Amino acid sequence: MLEYILNNGLYYVFVQNSSVFLVVYLFSGIKEKKSYFISSFFSVIMLTILYAHLNVWSLGLIWLTAVILDFIYIKKIHRAILFASLANILYIFANYVAGIPLSWGTGPFISSVEVLVAVGISIYLIIVLLLKKITTIVIKKVQVSERLVWMTAILSTITFISYFIIIIIERFGGEYSAMGKANEFFIIGYGLLSMLVFLALLYSLQKEYTAKEKQKEMTYLKDYTDQLEKNYTEMRRFKHDYQNILLSIEDYIKEKDLIKLEEYFYSKIKTASTAIEKNDFKLSQLGNLKVNELKSVLANKLSISQELGIDTEVEISERIEAIEADSIVLVRALGIILDNAIEAAEQIDNGMIRVAFFRKLNKLVIVVVNSCSKELPKLFELKKEGFSTKGENRGMGLSNLEQMVASTGNMMLDTKIDHGVFTQMLSIDEKK
Template sequence: MVTIIGSFVQIATLCLNNFFFVNGFDHAKERFYFVLILSCLAPVLFVYIGIIGIVIPVLLLIYSNYRYKKDPIVSITAPFFAVIILVISDHLSFLANSFLFDISVEMVNAQLSYYGLHLLFFLLFSVLLSFITHMVIRKLKQFVPVFKHYFLFLMSLTVLTVSFFYINILVSDRSGFSSEIVQFNSFIFLAYFALFITILGLLLFSVIKEMKVKNKQEEYKQLRMYSENLEEMYGELQKFRHDYINILSSMSEYIRTKDMEGLETYFNEKVMPTGQGIKKNHYKLGALQNVKVTEVKGTLVSKLIKAQDLGIDIALEATEPVHQINMDYIRLCRCLGIILDNAIEEAEQFDGSSIHIAFIQKENSLLIVVANTIGGEIPKLYKVFQQGYSTKGENRGLGLSNLKEIVSKCENVTLETKITGKMFFQELEIAD
């Protein structure tokens, strides 16, 4: 009876911890049946296979995680972390019973009431460790792209830890689980677990340091781009100044000869189009003065000039000053870069295309809207964020899938994509 109840509770706890780590309760009904069936099969696994029977639930959890998350790092590490918590909680429960109530392992295995107390401590330790682990995972989410470089090391360390635990448990099982052996194993496991956490901490420190260096490099790149664009705009201003003097000089001969008809024709055909072009470009770039975030302004300037050089009608609207945005500026610049590059790439293929950018300050958030005309095939919304999908040919379509991944790591940022007629809208809302 103790084996049946214990294996049922432990496998159910293992599954729930795993789903908790991967935020996998969105398919609640299916998950419930998965946990129920696997927990009911647990007694059979442990009776006929023994402790090694834990391998089958772990493999099934890895499959289930990858089926919904499509993330190999999370899919593999979550079940192993759940196993580590399972073993640590089980041994902490034995220690608690021993030190608080002087209940030995033999008494726990012999009497159902003592075993019930053991399971109560086991569940308490499991919940506590799971919440701590979940909080750490949430903090580490922003470093997932960098952690991919350390995936093999992280996976090897986790598998080595679980293997060490279960080899020790198997040896102890053959020697007989006495109170002395369990206590000794508990101290060894806790010491090894502390070493495991220390190594992870050092890895995290290395990752954070690497991220800071990359962020500084990206920030420098954005500032350099902004400076280059300012220099380009200054050069354009100098050329206009020179052209303006030449235009005035060319008009002087008409004035000297009092040729008003010729002056009117020259003014309407030569001077006015130049003035309209200057006025038009000033309108497009003038609203940038309200965007006070240097990194974002640099990205916008580079994309606006690129669009204008391609002859695309582009307009920016920011009626209120934007002094601060509650989002990591590197991530925001990546998002804006992807959205605007896609808009420009679409707009340059067709004549008469346009792009509109708006910064709208709402009560508790900032809404950034980018709208561009669609000239050809209207994309299917449920496909646009799939990696590799593109209406422009092969080896494309990576930008929007990356955009979705970046936004998913920011809890206060939402992205809404919609198509109205021949206009494609990307709305990025950032809560204060």
């Protein structure tokens, strides 16, 4: 088959088709690299041979094959459609940009098929890599909804179909006719406008995300203030109860009733002392954390944990004045980790949560340990994209949480499950 392609001068079509499937791979992030490239290689050979009979109509077949092949590996039809459409749209756009000198008749050198293919693919890959870099930076910081992916997939497909129809009309009307030149400017202009709109949308998403996270931060601070007010009210109530206790003790002493005094001590005072130690004093080391937005999250979440009857304890043995990390990502990540820990521990008899902050080798380490069901899925399943114990498209899955943390550049999340104990270790690199 390769000999047939070479003998019929279809090598440049083979290279172009290969570049499309390579871009689909780059967009999709397919894990089975070897298997995908073997499958796409044979697909490209068949599509290249069919080009000799179908000519430009084979472009539609390339799109359909890319959708099917991508769906086999990523199992999500809307994403497969989106990536295949984008790969073909950018391929057409780059080809037209490379073909501008030819349509203007600038000389025999630029008319060489090899040169045009090389220039077109170079432009194609540069655009793809830039677009992927930009979207990766933004998407890691923004939780993109599946609805938005569906909408983008539909719009991309409509754009591809429009391009395809234009190319068909152009080929039947004469490749370098006046209509062909008009179509050329339309495709390039529309492509540039679409990219600008897409980048503007990503920027808008990032701004909206930042605003929402700031609002969440303010909510956490308000919750922290409310918790302080609640603690103050409880202290006043304890002061009142303490005065009543002293009066009761005084009465027993006046009456010299040591038996009732002993009974009162063990049934009331000792019990209250144990309860205080079990709850409030286990959170006392929160005072060593001076980062208010993070302290508010911890105080709020751990207080909720105690109210639910979960054995909760925090250890911060040294004073922490500042943390060198994106505060929005850190607050959100820790909030999600604690929410998940509370949800898991609440479902276990005698559930527990332990939180610890410590420094080790120029790193600040935050450890959250909680009891969990022994029927919890395996760690590799929890790390699958889109997986959440709350169900499909609900909650923040471990895969998305790890991506969000990794987007900061100086944070890393390590997760372990061992005999009903779930451990998440958040490491933050600090400057020396």
